[in-house]
Amino acid sequence: MPIKSxxxxxxxxxxxxTPTAKVNIAELTAGKKVIIIGVPGAFTPxxxxxxxxxxxxxxxxxxxxxxxxxxxxxxxDPYVMAAWGKDQNANxxxxxxxxxxxxxxxxxxxxxxxxxxxxxxxxxxFSMLVEDGVVKALNVEPDGTGASCSLSNNxxxxx
Amino acid sequence: MPIKSxxxxxxxxxxxxTPTAKVNIAELTAGKKVIIIGVPGAFTPxxxxxxxxxxxxxxxxxxxxxxxxxxxxxxxDPYVMAAWGKDQNANxxxxxxxxxxxxxxxxxxxxxxxxxxxxxxxxxxFSMLVEDGVVKALNVEPDGTGASCSLSNNxxxxx
Numbered sequence: 001m002p003i004k005s006x007x008x009x010x011x012x013x014x015x016x017x018t019p020t021a022k023v024n025i026a027e028l029t030a031g032k033k034v035i036i037i038g039v040p041g042a043f044t045p046x047x048x049x050x051x052x053x054x055x056x057x058x059x060x061x062x063x064x065x066x067x068x069x070x071x072x073x074x075x076x077d078p079y080v081m082a083a084w085g086k087d088q089n090a091n092x093x094x095x096x097x098x099x100x101x102x103x104x105x106x107x108x109x110x111x112x113x114x115x116x117x118x119x120x121x122x123x124x125x126f127s128m129l130v131e132d133g134v135v136k137a138l139n140v141e142p143d144g145t146g147a148s149c150s151l152s153n154n155x156x157x158x159x
Numbered sequence: 160m161p162i163k164s165x166x167x168x169x170x171x172x173x174x175x176x177t178p179t180a181k182v183n184i185a186e187l188t189a190g191k192k193v194i195i196i197g198v199p200g201a202f203t204p205x206x207x208x209x210x211x212x213x214x215x216x217x218x219x220x221x222x223x224x225x226x227x228x229x230x231x232x233x234x235x236d237p238y239v240m241a242a243w244g245k246d247q248n249a250n251x252x253x254x255x256x257x258x259x260x261x262x263x264x265x266x267x268x269x270x271x272x273x274x275x276x277x278x279x280x281x282x283x284x285f286s287m288l289v290e291d292g293v294v295k296a297l298n299v300e301p302d303g304t305g306a307s308c309s310l311s312n313n314x315x316x317x318x
Contacts, residue, residue: 019277077202077278079203080200080235083242084242087242118236118259119257119259119261119279120278
């Protein structure tokens with residue numbers, strides 16, 4: 001069953017910039033208000049033109065609502081995630097974390113098989129508000145890949 | 160057995176820019192002199208700082224030796240490959256082709272399991288001279304990932 005509001009976030013290691021820099025998502029969210037967005041793929045048109053940019057441009061709004069961090073997760077390797085963050089000017093606003101092996105997407109039960117177009121199982125597009133490790137709001141795109149309910153304006157209204 | 164000099168290149172579809180733009184490697188090399196380089200991963204430090212750049216900067220030397228096209232292949236999705244090519248200013252010099260599902264790496268028997276750091280099975284680093292669909296020279300890095308024999312200067316001397 002997919003993760004839902006009220007659930008505790010699973011403890012999974014993600015990677016930032018390089019394959020050796022582990023970031024445990026349970027540790028990262030402990031005692032904090034964190035927005036996590038999941039995306040099907042770095043550099044894909046929808047993720048690059050609407051989804052991630054909406055969070056980067058609304059960074060100050062999230063900050064003023066008490067959000068400590070915004071994290072973007074995709075099943076891509078850490079080098080690709082870092083390059084995508086650089087390309088999108090995410091630095092200092094959205095942390096780009098690699099779910100290298102898809103362990104986080106699997107633990108959330110939010111996998112999306114995109115083997116055909118992208119080569120492997122990725123993550124459904126979602127936005128999530130996490131407070132002290134517990135999911136407080138979750139918006140998963142109905143088709144897994146569109147960008148409507150998971151855009152920044154919706155979760156901003158849920159904080 | 161890995162592909163070797165004298166072998167016919169397998170007929171495998173690769174993808175350019177998007178998951179719908181198929182490029183068959185056997186068709187691409189028919190009647191032409193083509194350099195194919197295989198790399199473990201787009202945006203990885205070694206591929207981005209020495210291997211691919213050596214081919215981009217030596218583009219004119221390859222042209223003057225009668226090479227019709229230079230192609231870079233990696234087990235990454237087409238969006239990531241296109242973004243990497245843009246980042247490296249490869250446009251017009253090296254075509255960035257996605258071996259999305261690793262079918263080409265597998266057909267060449269040049270796979271490299273990088274599940275730990277990069278999340279899946281990738282491609283060993285190599286350079287290859289192909290004339291009318293037949294392999295005329297092949298340099299595979301002994302450890303699969305280093306950048307020595309597969310750099311541009313070596314295969315330039317083999318044309």
